[in-house]
Amino acid sequence: MPKQAQADRCVEIGSKAILDAIGDAISIQDRDLRIVYQNPAHIRLMGEHLGEYCYAAYQQKSEACQGCHLLQCFADGEIHRRQSSAVKPDRGVIHVEIVSAPVSDASGAIVGGIESVRDVTDRVLMEERLQKQLAAIETSMDGIAILNSEGEYVYLNHAHAEVYGYPAAAELIGKSWRCLYEDDELERFQRDVLPILFERGAWRGEATGRRADGSRFPQELSLTITKDGGIICVVRDISDLRQSESQLRLLNLDLQARARELTAVNRELESFSYTVSHDLRKPLTVIKGYCELIQEGCGSQLKADCGEYLKEICQGADNMNLLIDALLRFSRISRSELHQQTVDLSAIATTVAAELGMTEPGRRVTFRIAESVTAEGDADLLRVVLDNLLGNAWKYTRGKEQAVIEFGMMGVEGGAAYYVRDNGWGFDMAHAGQLFAPFLRLPGAGAEGYGIGLATVERIVKRHGGKVWAEGEPGKGATVFFTL
Structure with a gap:
């Protein structure tokens, strides 16, 4: 074999060995x-297709693809690049970068083309992920920035620029x-923050920034060191938070002051109620005593109607004493300690x-009391509640041939509600909002009672963190519910 032919053969073999060793897919x-x-x-990438037409092997077509880059190479003799994607049964969608170039013979005539195919799926997926992350960063309400090892901005989102009062992020790049900080704050960073940041790789705390x-303004900062010595910075303006905290402190102070005032007023009212109630007893006792003396000493000399007047006065004094007792019990409800x-x-x-x-042994009243109904609370006060509610039901069923009074428990709004129900006089729901006000009696109650019973029930229930309400209809009875 001539030396030139031998040399050409070596070049051909060497070229093939190079192409075989290249990591990119070459055809x-x-x-x-x-x-x-x-x-x-x-x-490995495309499968073995020697001797086949590329458009049939790769695209399952019967003719060349429109815009084929190899044909363009044959026409203009230039190198062409493109990116494409395909579906592989074993991998799904893959992304490839294709470089097409013409191949010429010794005379310069184009005799074919060579294509280099590089699998860029990982790169494309990484770019897509980065784009999504960048979109999330750009839409974040927090200011996010990346600084190089010299502490200079290489990236920041719009929120970061906005926090410091700059209309565009580009104004801070470089x-x-x-x-962005005053000298005193820079000294604090140098003394207290940066040593911890570089020692631990991260720091989080508060600082005072300077706007454009x-x-x-006060801010929250989160700093993290990157592998190349840069810094990722997340900043949040907390001016509104500080203002809200300040307002909350003032409100709390005001509430504390009002609570102290209210406590003092309540003590004064309780003391006043207690004192007045006791002070009223003495004149009532005197009035009743003199009335009884007049009846005993002068009863035979009095006209009949005068004797009746004295009886009415004595009865009034007795009723007044009973009302004073009720007031004292009502007052003690607020002062007693819960057990x-x-x-x-x-x-x-x-x-x-x-x-x-x-x-009243002669009355026919049927009590229907549910079994095993329990509650958490103060036993003495809850006894007062049931005394009043069952006593009211007893009173308002008077006159019924067959009165029925029920006590039980039912589910209400995810919790338990206790109730006392009767088939007595009932009431108009238009008066429901007034039932628990002191000294107001249910319609039809006549002169019996002092209107403190339901008010006492409400006060006890509220002290147990619950609520009380009533439902009724004239002539068809009433139900009082309470929760604890």
Whole structure:
């Protein structure tokens, strides 16, 4: 073999060895787009298709693809680049970068083309992820920035620029973060913040920044050192938070002052109520005493109607004493200390029902008391609640041939509600809002009672963190509910 031919053969073998060793997928097509060479990487990526037309092998078409880059190479002799995607059964969608170049013979005539295919799927997916992350950063309400190892801005989102009063992020690119703080704050950073940041790799705390107009503002900062010595900075303006905290402190101080005033007023009112109630007893006792003396000493000399007047005065004094007792009990409800325990309400209701039955043995009243109804609260105060509610039901069923009074428990709004129901006089729901006001009696109550019973129930229930309400209809009874 002549030396030149031998040299050409060596070059050919060497060229093939180079192409076989290249990591990118390489293929060569003739002018008809028939595949005449594939390196091992190309076979792994695209499958072995020697002797096939590229458009049939890769695109399953019967003719060349429109805009084929190899044909463009044959026409203009230039190198062309493009990015494409394809679906692989074993991998799904893959992304490739293709470089197409013409191949010429010794005379310069284009005899075919060579294509280099590089799998860029990982890069494309990474770019897509970065784009999503960048979009999230750009839409973040927090200011986010990246600084190089010199502390200069290389990236910041719009919120970061806005926090410091700059209309555009570009105004801070290349500038040092130090331009955003006063000298005293820079000294604090140098003394207290940066040593911790570089030692631990991260720092989080508060600082005072300076806006573009020179105004200062409180901020929350989160700093993290990157692998190349740069800094990721997240900043948040907390001016509104500080203002809200200040307002909240003032409100709390005002509430504390008002609470102290209210406590003092309540003490004064309780003391006043207690004192007045006791002071009223003396003149009532005197009035009743003199009335009784007049009846005993002069009764025979009095006209009949005068004797009746004296009886009315004595009865009035007795009623006034009973009202004073009720007022004192009502006042003590607010002052007594709560003793929390599990209370058997069914047992209490049974006892109260028995006591009511003894007061009027001749009445026909059916009590329906649910069993095993318990609650957490103060036993003495809850006894007062049932005394009043069952006592009211007893009073407002008077006159019924067959009165029925029920006590039980039911589910309400995810919790438990206790109730006392009767089939007595009932009431108009238009008056429901006034039932628990002191000294107001249910319509039809006549002169019996002082209108303190339901007010006492409401006060006790509220002290237990609950609420009380009533439902009724004239002539069809009433139900009082309460929660604890």
